Amino acid sequence: MLCQVIHITLVPVLLLGTFLLPTGHAGLANCPIGCQCDDDTLVVTCGEGHLDVLPIVLNPSLQRLVIKNNKIKTIDSSMQFYAELTFLDLSYNHLFNMPPRTFAYQKKLTELHLNHNKVGSISNKTFLGLESLSILNLRGNFLDELTEGVFFGLKKLEELNLGQNRIGKIDSKAFEGLTNLKVLYLDDNTLSAVPSTAFGPLTSLAELYLGINSFTTIPKDAFVKLNKLSHLDLKGAALSNVTSESFNGLEDLRTLDLSDNRLNRIPTTELMSLVRLEELALGQNDFDSISTAAFAGMSNLRKLDISGSLKLNRIDGGAFSANANLEEIVIASNKALTEIHEGALSGLPHLKRLILKDNALTTLSDGLFSWNELVDLDLSENPIVCDCRILWLRNVLVNKSNGSQNQIPVICASPDRLREQALQVLSPDLLGCSHTDPRQQAIICAVLVAAAAILTTLALVLYKCRRRIREVVKGGWGNSAIGRKEREYQKTFSEEDYMGRHSNPCGLGVHPTTLNNYQINNHHTHGIRHIPVTEL
Template structure:
C-alpha cells in the first residue's frame, strides 16, 4: 500500500513538472492526453494530428496566448486552421514551423505588431473575410490572402517591403480607392494578382509596371468601361479575367491603344481571356481582340445584350503585310448571349477546337447560318455528344423551335430571309430601292409627257 502511495506522488510530481515546462498549462491540460493524438492546451480544444492543428469552427472567442502556442513546440505543426471562429485581435504567436496559417472568417479587426514575426517558415497566410482596415506587419511568404476586408488604399503599405518572394496576392472585395505602390520591388515576384470586386474604375499608369512577372490577373466585377490600356506593361500575362464589368462595346476605336501604345507589348502571350456576365456588352468590332496572337481560350458567355461579333474580331494584319492572321483558338465558349449567328470567319480553323459551347443563343436559321448546320454541328457533337441539341432556332417563324442538330439530320437547306445585318449591309436595300424607283420613274415620265403636251399646245396656238 505504501508503495502505491509513493508511486502516485511520483506520477503527480512528474505531471506537475511537465505542466511547468509547457509554459503554464494546468495539470488538467497535461493529463488530458488521449490515444488519438490529443495534446495539452490548444489540442484539448482542437484536433491535432499529422502536423495539423484544426481549430476551424470551434466557437473560439479569444485567440490563444503565446505560451499556449509555445506548448506545441514538440508537436511541430506545419498547418494551422483557425477559420470560422470569433476573435477581434490576433496576438503574438510563438516560434513554430508553421507553413500554412488560416485565419479567415474570424471577425478580426486588429493584428498585434509583430504577431507573425516568429513564424519564419510561413508560406501561406489567409486573413480573408475579416474586418481589417489596415494591413498588419507581415513577414516573407509566398501567398497572401487579404480578400474581403475593409482596405481602402494601397498607398502606404510599407508592410509589403519585406515580401520579396510573394508570388500570389488576393485583394478582392476591398473598397480600394487608389491603386498606387511605391517602387519597393516587392511586386516583381508576383505571378497571381486578384482585384475582384474592388470598385475600380481604371488602372493607373504606374501601377501595372511593378508586376513585370505577372501571369494571372483577375479584374472581374469592377467598374471598368474599357480594357485598361496599361495592361500592356505586363509582358508575361497569360490569363485575364474581365467578367462583370460595364464595358459597352469592344471596338478598334476604344481599344486602339492595344495596337498603337508606343513600343509597349500588346499582351502577346495572353492565352486565356474571360469576358462573361457583362451586363451591357453589345458588340465586339473588327480587330478588337486581334492582337492577342497567342490566345487559346476565349470565354464570351452570359452576356445578355451581346448580339454582334464581327467576322474580323480576332484578326490582325499579317506580319508580311499580306492578308490577315488569327490566333489558334482551341477553346471557344459563347453560351447564352444574344447572338443570331456565328460567323464562319471568326476562327481560321474550327476543326482544331478541343472545346466549344455556343448554346443558348437565339439563332436565326436561314441561308446565312447554313454553315452552322453543315459544318459546326458535327464539330460540336464530336467534341461533346448531342451538344448541338442546345443550338435552337429562334427565327424565322417557320424554323422556330427546331434544333440545328435536327436540321442537320434531315439534311435541310434553309431559305434566305431578308434581314438587316448589324454591320450595315442591308439585304433588303435593293428591294426597297426598286420599290422607290418605280414611282419616281413614273413621275419623271409623267412630267415629260406634260411638258411635251404643253409644248404642242403652245405651237398650235402660235399657228
Template structure:
C-alpha cells in the same frame, strides 16, 4: 494557384479523421495526418481563443519542439486586435479568415518562417501597419517572413495600403485585394504593389476601380494573372495592361464595356492565353480587329453577355503588314453561350477542328441559310467534344423553326431557306397576306356589280348616281295624280 498546390501537399495523403493524439489542437478541433503520423492539419471552426494563443498548444512541453502542424485554420473566433505573437511552428498554410480581425500588431507572424500561405480574408481590416508582417533578423534581408508567397486580404475594408507594407515580404507571388472598397489606387498603394517585383497573380475584382494608374504593372514583370472583374466603372481597357508583357490570364468579367473596337481594344499581349469577358451587361458589339493583338490566345470566354448581338468575323484576325492575309490565334476553348447572338461567321476562328471545348448554347440562333454551316460543319465537331451540350442548342427563329434543335436539323440533313434580299420574313406576315387576298376576292365582284348597275341605271330608281336630263327634270316636276280630270 499556389494555395492549391500547398493544400494538395498538406492534405493529399491525409486521412480526415478526428485525432486522439497528444496534440492539444487535435483534442478540440478536427485533425488529419498521413499514415506515418506526420503532416498534421488542424481545422478549428468553433471559437477556441484561449487555446489558440497558448504556447502549450504549439510547443511540446517535454522536447520544446513545435508540433508537426502543416496547415492550421482558425475560424469564427473574435480575435479583434490580433496582438499575440504565434510561437515557433513549421506550418506552411495558415488560415485566419472569419475572425473579426480589425488590427494586426507588429511581428505577430515572425516565428512562422516556413509559412507559404497566409489567409486574412473576411475580416474587418481597414489599415495594416507595415510591421504587421515583420519577420526575424537576417543579414541579407530586412527582417523578412522569408517563405511567404501568397497573401489573401480579400473581403476586408481596405481603402489604401501603406507604401512600406510589403518591405518584409518582398517575395510575395500572389496578392488578393478583391472585395475591398479601394476605389482609387493612390500613390501609397501604387508604391506598395510596385515593390513586389516577383508578383505573379494580382486579384482586384470588385474593388470599385475605374481604371489602373500608369506604371502599376511595370515593376512586377513576372505577372501572369490579373483579375479586374466586377469593377463596373471600368469601361475601357486600362492602358497600363500593355506593360504586363508576360500576362497569361486576364479576367474582365462584369465590367462597364459597351463596344470593343480596334481603337478601344486590347494592346499587344503576346503571352496572353486565357481571356474572360463574361457577364458584361452592356457589351453589345465586338468589332473588327478589337482582339487581334492577342496572337497566342488559346481560351476565349464570351458568355452571359445579355446584350452581345455581334462579333465581327475579323475580331481576332491580325492583318499582316505585307499582303492582304491575316493571322488568327490558336483558339482551343471557345465559350460564347448565353449571349444574344443570332448569327455566327465561320471565319471568327481559323481552326474549328482544333477546339477541345465549345459552348454556343442559349443564343437566339436564326435557323436560315446563313447559319447552314453551323449545322453542316460545326454540329458534327461539337458532338465529338460534348454530345449532351450540343443537343441543347436550339433555333429561335423563324417562328416555324423554334421547335427544332441543331441536332434535329443535322440528323435530317436539312437545308434551311434563305431570307430575301430585304430580309423579309413572310411567315410573320401570313395573317396580313390572307387578309389582303380575301379583300381582293371580295372587292373585285363588288366593283363589277357596281359598274353593271351604273350602266343599266339601276340606281336611277332611287335617284342616285343619275345625271341624265330626265333625272334633272324630275327633281323639279312632280308627276300628276292618276285621278286628275282634264
C-alpha cells in the same frame, strides 16, 4: 494525511499511465463519441458534434487532428499533450480566444486551420513556437487590425489567409519576418487603400488576393516591391480607374483578375506593360464594347474571361488581333451582347476553347472563328435565329460531329417552326437555303459577275456609238434616197479621205493626220460643189 498525500501523488501518475499505454489501446479506448481514431495512421477526425473543449485523452503521438463544425470556444493548455501534431484543423467552431503561447509545444506543426471562427484579435505572442508552420488559415474571423510583428516568429510560413475578416488597418511592419511567404489573402476586408508600405518584407510573394475591398484606384508603384508576383487578384475592389503606373514592377505577372469592378473602358494602354501576362479576367465591368486590338501588347495572353458585363453590346473586328497565342476565350452571360463583328475572332490559330454561352446573339457572321485547333465550343442559351445566314455554322457542326470536339448543341430560338430544335440536325432546306452546295454557289456567283461585266461593256459601247446607231436607224426607216446620194457623194473623196472619215464611226477617236487632210481638202474646194455622176 498520508492517504491524502498518496492520493494526490497517484492521480498524475495514473493520468500519465493513460498516455503511456500502447498506442493502439490508448487511441481506441479514449476516442470521443462522434470521432474516428486511427492509431495506425495517427489521425483523429471528429465530425459535426457537440464538443466544446479540446479532448485531452487522445493518443499523445497523434499527428493529424481534425475537429470541424463543433462548439469549441477556446484553446487552452490541453494543446501541450499533442506535441507530435503536424496538421490541426479547428475550423467552423466558436473560437474567440487564443491565449499567448497556445501553440508553444507544436514545434512540428506545418498546417493550422482556424478559419470561420470568432477570433477578434491576435498578437505577436499568439503563434510563438510554430517554427515549422507553412500554412496558417484565419479566414472568416473578426480580425480588424494587424499590428507590428504579429507573424514575426513564423519564419517558414508560405501561405497566409486573412480573407473575410474586418481588417481596415495594417501596420507597416505587420509582415516582418515573412520572407518565405508566397501566397497572401487579404480579400473581403475593409481596406480603403492598397497597403503598399507593408509589402516590403514579402520578397518571395507570388500570389496576392486583394479583391472585395474599397480601393477606387491603385496608386503609382503600389506593387513595385513585389517583383516576384505572378498572380494578382483585384476582383471586386471597387476600382473605377487604373493608370499606366499602377502596375509598375510587375513585369513577371502571369495572371490578373480585374473583374467585378467599375471600369468604363478596357484599360488597353494601362495594361500594355504586362507583356508576360497569360490570363486576364475583365468581366462584370461597365465598358460597352471591345474595340480593335483592345489587348495590344499582351502577345503572350492565353486565357481571356469577359463574363457578366451588363453593358457590353459589341465586339469589333480584330478585337484580339494582337493576341495570336490565345487558347481560351470565355465571353458569357453578357445580356446585352448582340454583335460580334466579322473578323472579331479571326487570326487565332491556337484557340482550343470558345465559350459564348448565355449572351444575346441572334446570328453569327460566316466564318467567325476557325476550327483548326478548337476542341470546346459552347453557344448555348443564345436567341439564335435559324435561317440561311447560320448555314455555315450548321455545316461546321455536322463536319465536326464525328471528331473529338466537345459540342454543346446550338438550339434555335426562332422562327417558331424551328424553336427548341438543334441546329446541327436541321437540313439546309429547313433553314430556307435554295443553293446549299458551296461549289454550285461559287459557279452561280461567277456567272452573275461575268454577266454583269458583259452588260456593262455593252452599255458603254452603245453609249459611244449612239450617233452612228441613230443614223443607221434613220437610214433603215425611209431615207434610202438620202442614203444613196450620200454614198455617191462619198465616192468623190479619195480613198484615204474616205477611210479617215469612217475608220472610227462611233467617235471613239480620230487620227490627227486624217483630220488634217480632211481640212486641207475642204479648204481647196471651198465653194465648189462636185456634181455626182448621177446628175450629169
